[in-house]
């Protein structure tokens with residue numbers, strides 16, 4: 591029963607917090623889509639928080655320390671502010687009518703198919719930025735702030751240097767702007783990326799042994815936060831570009847609990 595539950599958690603998250611917007615997007619206007627997306631992302635975050643209390647992966651990790659207050663600043667103040675800035679910059683660029691590549695985009699496709707198509711492109715943009723975050727001294731200077739934590743949990747998923755989170759979000763979302771995708775596709779994308787983004791950074795016990803083949807999960811991302819394997823698993827939602835560029839790394843996470851991993855540092 592316990593093992594089945596561990597395997598069921600990730601699909602249940604998708605069912606509860608991603609599938610609803612994919613089912614009802616065509617009956618909602620843009621404001622309703624925006625609200626539903628926010629409710630689903632916050633719902634998944636709260637659920638992750640509760641699961642981490644009752645079903646922790648790394649039991650040595652203490653959630654409620656002074657660090658929790660710092661992390662809360664990044665989650666609840668910096669992240670919404672950066673989202674707002676990205677939104678303003680995106681609206682400005684859209685209104686400035688720079689020549690974009692919207693004419694190349696298959697706008698006639700079903701919005702769900704468009705969401706997965708733009709996701710694959712956005713993941714490549716993110717992969718490139720994140721790869722540079724570890725291989726370029728300049729970008730590492732800001733990205734290492736996020737890597738001071740060897741243990742990932744829901745509330746340090748947004749603990750980034752302000753410039754790092756702005757640049758990575760801008761890179762990640764720029765294909766949506768370049769190809770002028772519709773608001774429907776944008777909110778489907780943001781919800782899928784937001785909910786799975788939280789699942790990458792959780793400290794509750796669950797199994798994603800099959801999901802790991804396509805999605806970048808916490809089982810893969812925890813290795814990205816260990817110094818010996820930090821040049822792996824650069825994807826955000828998906829691990830397809832890690833497969834393509836041979837940087838995907840998968841190993842039983844319980845190995846991590848057997849040794850005291852030092853904080854990841856370059």
Ligand SMILES: [Zn+2]
Nearest residue numbers: 720723733814
């Ligand atoms: Zn990294």
